[in-house]
Amino acid sequence: MSDAPSSQRITKRPGDDPLLVVENLKTHFHIDAGVVRAVDGVSFKLDRGKTLGIVGESGSGKTVLSRSVMRLNIAENVETAGSVKYDGVELLGKSNKEMRDYWGVEMAMVFQDPMTSLNPVVKVGRQLTEHVRYHLNTSKKEARLAAIELLRSVKIPEPESRFDVYPHEMSGGMRQRVCIASALACGPKMLFADEPTTALDVTVQHQILNLLQQAQQDRFMTMIMVTHDLGVVAGRTDDIAVMYAGKIVEKAPTRTLFAQMKHPYTQALLQSIPRASNPKHTRLSAISGRPPDLINPPSGCKFSPRCPYAQDKCYEVEPELKADTTPGHEFACHFPVGTPEGDAAFEANMAAGKPQTLAAAGKLAATEDLVTGGAV
Ligand SMILES: Nc1ncnc2c1ncn2[C@@H]1O[C@H](COP(=O)(O)OP(=O)(O)OP(=O)(O)O)[C@@H](O)[C@H]1O
Ligand code: SF4
Ligand SMILES: [Mg+2]
Numbered sequence: 001m002s003d004a005p006s007s008q009r010i011t012k013r014p015g016d017d018p019l020l021v022v023e024n025l026k027t028h029f030h031i032d033a034g035v036v037r038a039v040d041g042v043s044f045k046l047d048r049g050k051t052l053g054i055v056g057e058s059g060s061g062k063t064v065l066s067r068s069v070m071r072l073n074i075a076e077n078v079e080t081a082g083s084v085k086y087d088g089v090e091l092l093g094k095s096n097k098e099m100r101d102y103w104g105v106e107m108a109m110v111f112q113d114p115m116t117s118l119n120p121v122v123k124v125g126r127q128l129t130e131h132v133r134y135h136l137n138t139s140k141k142e143a144r145l146a147a148i149e150l151l152r153s154v155k156i157p158e159p160e161s162r163f164d165v166y167p168h169e170m171s172g173g174m175r176q177r178v179c180i181a182s183a184l185a186c187g188p189k190m191l192f193a194d195e196p197t198t199a200l201d202v203t204v205q206h207q208i209l210n211l212l213q214q215a216q217q218d219r220f221m222t223m224i225m226v227t228h229d230l231g232v233v234a235g236r237t238d239d240i241a242v243m244y245a246g247k248i249v250e251k252a253p254t255r256t257l258f259a260q261m262k263h264p265y266t267q268a269l270l271q272s273i274p275r276a277s278n279p280k281h282t283r284l285s286a287i288s289g290r291p292p293d294l295i296n297p298p299s300g301c302k303f304s305p306r307c308p309y310a311q312d313k314c315y316e317v318e319p320e321l322k323a324d325t326t327p328g329h330e331f332a333c334h335f336p337v338g339t340p341e342g343d344a345a346f347e348a349n350m351a352a353g354k355p356q357t358l359a360a361a362g363k364l365a366a367t368e369d370l371v372t373g374g375a376v
Pocket of ligand 3: 062063064194195
């Protein structure tokens, strides 16, 4: 499909105001057991045409953050605070009705499970044409042609005949392509991809990620790619934000993050990337310990119970996200990786026989191998 509709709407290029500015965003769920601080003071900016990877373990708040930015979290037990400015317009406080002018047309999302966004009892082509007709107000015939072109653009073979099949008649990879086509249908300026490949096998994962990357470049879209796997965003994003317990704990241009990561949690995530030398693409190692309870999180640094570098100060004082010397690099840690104070903290914990430090020490060789071994 021609990308004219999207490119016509884009009036600004990088260097202008960021398309998205998120400031101190909080999304808390009030449940019987207490308040779940799923997103707890997140700030970032995203320039037009750029791609941001949001990485973190299960439960770190990646999906809630994405849905909060898109205002898909509007429910009675949700308390949201802060600011989400899209193209200069504040979105927080907008109703579902007002957000309909944005969803699909300005911003769209590709979900983890294609069946979440596809209606199982409606043929694929009709789902796409309904979407196109609703937003772009085209005739039935024009919408059909547009839908077939969309299917072709996401490399679905014989799109004319696939138009009339039900989602269950397609493979998982094909279904995800349909979801991507649907998300792209109205030429959004911004695309959220929330773990778009976790349900797919490795070969198909790469194809879908390449497809998303291509679509992003061809259409000059701004993209947020959410994943638990740092390996997925390596080489595919301009910047990466690492989330832990509802906060960004490290943020940097992608190359800087891999070359000079400062946060022990980022280092631990890096150790869990499946390597090319591991053909089964299974995880190398899980991060020791469990993610924190978001209702009663640990005091001080929330990573402290699991951190190989943790010192007394970490259990008492929560570190703030601060700028490093490299432009665009920020991290929140009292004893950063690769610094004299970080090295001293690690060695002191080793000498004291702290289990998380001993466990991490056993894995450090794998990390160094990975960083220099071309997986990044
Ligand atoms: N509607 C809700 N009510 C209460 N808690 C919620 C709700 N939605 C999400 N949460 C909690 O918010 C936290 C963050 O969830 P989120 O889905 O954003 O994690 P995630 O990083 O996307 O994880 P995953 O990798 O498993 O998708 C989790 O502890 C989750 O249980
Ligand atoms: S060293 Fe301290 S502040 Fe840094 S991540 Fe570990 S526990 Fe948190
Ligand atoms: Mg999620």
